[in-house]
Amino acid sequence: MRIYSWNVNGIRAAARKGFLDWIDKEQPDILGLQEIRIQDHQLKDKLREIDDYYSYFTFGEKKGYSGVALYTKIEPIDVWYGLGIRRFDREGRVIAAEFEDFYLLNIYFPNGKSSQERLDYKLDFYDATLEYCEELRKNGKEVVICGDYNTAHHPIDLHDPDSNQQTSGFLPIERKWLDKLEDHGYIDTYRYFYPEKETYSWWSYRTRARERDAGWRIDYHFVSEGLKDSLKSAEVLTEVMGSDHCPVTITLDLD
Numbered sequence: 001m002r003i004y005s006w007n008v009n010g011i012r013a014a015a016r017k018g019f020l021d022w023i024d025k026e027q028p029d030i031l032g033l034q035e036i037r038i039q040d041h042q043l044k045d046k047l048r049e050i051d052d053y054y055s056y057f058t059f060g061e062k063k064g065y066s067g068v069a070l071y072t073k074i075e076p077i078d079v080w081y082g083l084g085i086r087r088f089d090r091e092g093r094v095i096a097a098e099f100e101d102f103y104l105l106n107i108y109f110p111n112g113k114s115s116q117e118r119l120d121y122k123l124d125f126y127d128a129t130l131e132y133c134e135e136l137r138k139n140g141k142e143v144v145i146c147g148d149y150n151t152a153h154h155p156i157d158l159h160d161p162d163s164n165q166q167t168s169g170f171l172p173i174e175r176k177w178l179d180k181l182e183d184h185g186y187i188d189t190y191r192y193f194y195p196e197k198e199t200y201s202w203w204s205y206r207t208r209a210r211e212r213d214a215g216w217r218i219d220y221h222f223v224s225e226g227l228k229d230s231l232k233s234a235e236v237l238t239e240v241m242g243s244d245h246c247p248v249t250i251t252l253d254l255d
Helices: 011-016 018-025 116-137 170-185 189-193 225-230
Strands: 002-007 028-033 054-056 068-072 078-083 094-098 102-108 142-146 186-188 218-222 231-236 246-253
Touching: 002 102, 002 142, 002 218, 011 018, 028 094, 028 142, 054 094, 068 094, 068 102, 102 116, 116 142, 116 170, 142 225, 142 246, 170 186, 186 189, 189 218, 189 231, 218 225, 218 231, 218 246, 225 231
Parallel strands: 002 028, 028 102, 102 142
Antiparallel strands: 002 246, 028 068, 054 068, 078 094, 094 102, 142 218, 186 218, 231 246
């Protein structure tokens, strides 16, 4: 089973840049998109009804902001939206789905750069997410958390860690939450396979950073430890264009 995650920075923009051709060629079993930046009434059938896929969407109340989508060839047992907390759910950041062997959460985590208030919001969202996932695990299934986490965990995960020590996205308090996630038994799947490889998944448009590969790795699949033996690969598809992020993938063997 191949599970993909991609912050498309606007699903309509991605469609203009070849998203539909890409998904037709790549054929992910499950694909989570973040930052679709669209409202329900704006979503065209060509994006809502892709052959061989069940599709699910949640939208932020603010126009042109946030939102996530889930495409899956495997019909979920159940699908729901949000963490059950109004201040978070109004921004349309979470789709959760139950499959036979695991729960999957596709999440667009908040960005904390604009103000202390938004940083606090991000940290609260982090804590609520971990609490929510731990409750799901009590049901006896494993958990996959994919999406744009908006934080680089270690110095290896961004091009210039020294000059970003005080930048949201690499603050000690944000990175500490990723430590906590691992302490609770969740595995950074890419680092599981590539503990020392410098690879990025996001590059700023403003500085033409992708041309210089001056990026950040902020897109992840974390999985609960019970899935470790099922992990077969994890990749960052840096060659895929169409957004300021690139897709990230994992392959699970659940037979």
